[in-house]
Amino acid sequence: MARRGERRSERRRPARDRVRTARAGDAGGVAIVVATPGDAVEPLALQRPAGPVVDVVCAQPGTPDERAAFGRAVAEAAARGVRVADEPWVIDAEPGKITASVLDALRELRPLLVTTLDPDPGHSSIDLEANRPVVTEPPLRGSVARATVSAARTYQRECGTPVFVRCHRAGASASLGVRASARHPLPLRWLVRGVDGRLSAYLPSAAGVLRWTEARAGADEWTGPELLDGPDLLPGLDVVQDAQGYVHLFGLRRRKRPDGERFVEMAHATQYQSGRPLGPWHSAGNPHGNDPAKSRQAGFPAAAFDAEGGLHVFVRNVGHSISTRRQGADGRWSAWQHLRGVMVADELVALTGDAGVPEVWARVRDAAAAVRWHRATPGGEWAADATGAVSPAPGSLSAAPEAGTVRYRYAGSNEVCVQVPGAGAVSLGGPDGTGPVAGVAGVDIQGWDCTVLVRSGESGACLVGAHADGRPESGVWWFDAGETSVVPPAVAVDGLGRAVVAVLGDDGRLRITRQVQGDAGLVFARWTVVGEG
Known part of the structure; x- marks a missing residue:
């Protein structure tokens, strides 16, 4: 075992809200x-x-x-x-x-x-x-x-x-795999289109949330990365968009009680306008309050909105079941409710089901299975569905655009599947690589409305595929988009209706590629390094 030499001289600290991206010879x-x-x-x-x-x-x-x-x-x-x-x-x-x-x-x-x-x-x-x-x-x-x-x-x-x-x-x-081994997950939907049509990318960094924003809708000019004001978050993030198009960020932060003991709670902030200052961070609590031992054992939050604009937050509690609460349009939080049943892993997916009623899927702790908690009506009782129809590989659950639909990698073969309500599982191929699949619906490909999918392949390659909206059984052809990413790749539709894929390179710089619309199928332009030049 060896000790390294003297450390290099400390560099001058820049303004906190601007973050320099790495250049040749820098960190990496x-x-x-x-x-x-x-x-x-x-x-x-x-x-x-x-x-x-x-x-x-x-x-x-x-x-x-x-x-x-x-x-x-x-x-x-x-x-x-x-x-x-x-x-x-x-x-x-x-x-x-x-x-x-x-x-x-x-x-x-x-x-x-x-x-x-x-x-x-x-x-x-x-x-x-x-x-x-x-x-x-x-x-x-x-x-x-x-x-x-x-x-x-x-x-x-x-x-x-x-x-x-x-x-x-x-x-x-x-x-x-990386995602199932991580204590604090990275977001899958970290590239989102704001109310004004501009795209923004949000990723958690050591010092807080980083944000990149298009200068104009559909433009290759971006601002960022900017370090958003906020508390010292733990290194994870969930990004959710409500029906109005506002972007909501969720994370975990460590706080100190009056007696000096530290506890962990959920934090929530809202981005109302693209590129503008982020709204203040508010506490979303913890099912174990400020108990210093139990609160630190809770999992990472997953969130979804209901048809009335209410925010539902779900978290794996210390007993390895799920706790949930709702914030109404008036900002008031309900008490925590314990969803009893199967013990779950720290892998939750919250989404909106039929009739705008949220539901949550969770991977079972000690089996290759998933359980779904749902309600028939907004104020109804929570019911657990543990039929075993979904058999996900660890770290692969994600929400699909269609109501009540999830994607996952089948534990038996690692191939990507989508669980369609009332129709069972459909294979999307792609057994190479690990982790979840992100996607966006409503992309025009040769006059057809299609869902574009992105996932991580071998050695971090960004792989892209597509199928007709609502018809995953039509099959997916996956292709290598030509870049690798140190985070799960993301996809969104820009203000001009084009699919945009984003990755984060080994140099810490955001890279994007946009769909070339026309008669040639799903084609993307050359990758653009944000901030280059």
Whole structure:
């Protein structure tokens, strides 16, 4: 194990609301920051071949067995084409000084992506007498993860370039894929069209939400990335649009009680006009209130709107079932309601079903199955449908444009499927790659209204396909769009009616391609790097 040399001199901090994108010679690698070398084994197995160089930073040198396991993981990664730099940097941080030590490492390594473990490690059981979750993970794991999230936030504000953080669930196998292994999911619908027809892209970074916005509807000129004002969010985001076209952002933030104890709550903000300042962030609460132990065990929120404009929020609670509440048009929140039934994983999809009544799908915790909670009427009782018709691979559930419809990868073959209400599952092909599929309906392709789909293929490739609206059984032809992405690719329809696909490159820069309308089928123009030139 080796310690790296002196850190580079600190760069002057730019204005906080403007974020510089990386240029040639700037940051661009991956830093895995963990407690000991053994904790880096699974994150290493998730790295992309031919991707950015990977550095590993450890708080402690670990045991001989851990170091041997790490050595094997490095060799296996190298055999897949992953570039792992040198030996791990062991920082030997003293208690209370971990954040400063990690920050020094980030200043030296200048990464674009920072991977650490869960800052709020999951519990293994409940102490019934004390009524609190029992966490058996070594305390250093959570301490290093929290320090890394904080250090990455500071580092991004110092350097002015985007930095993205992934928190890997301790003990989660790399076979689950990036999304199912992550504690805080990235949004799928992160490219949206605002009320004025302009597109905006929203992604969570270490220092907060980044936003890119078209200068004019359908134009290749964009502003951003801009770091939106807001609280210090944990590294995840959900992006939802209401019937009026307003964009709603949901995340998690850590807060301090009067007695100094910290808890986690959901936060919500609204974007009313494209490119204008974001509305204030408001608390959406937590089903466990400000309980410092239980609130930190809750999952990431999923949200949907009903036909009356009410906002429904769903979250996996400490008991691994679902809790939900509704915010009415007057801004008042209902009490939390517990949806009992099957124990679920931290993978929820909220969508609007028939008659504008929201519903939520969740992957079952210990089986290749999903359960759906729905109501027959807006004020009716919640009912669970666990018939087992949907068998999703971990991390692959997503909402489709049609009411009550979900997409997923079939656990038995990894192929993409869509579950159509009343018609069962339809295969969309595409067994390569991992993770969910995003899509947008209403795209004109040679006079036909079609749904355009995007997904991640092997090594992060952006793959695009399409089928006639409402007719997935007609089949999908997938093709490589010619770019890779470090986040799930997104798709939207711009103000001129063209499909637009967006990815985030290894340099942290937004890239887009627009549909070329005409008689040649689904054709896209050359990729444009936002901010180039």
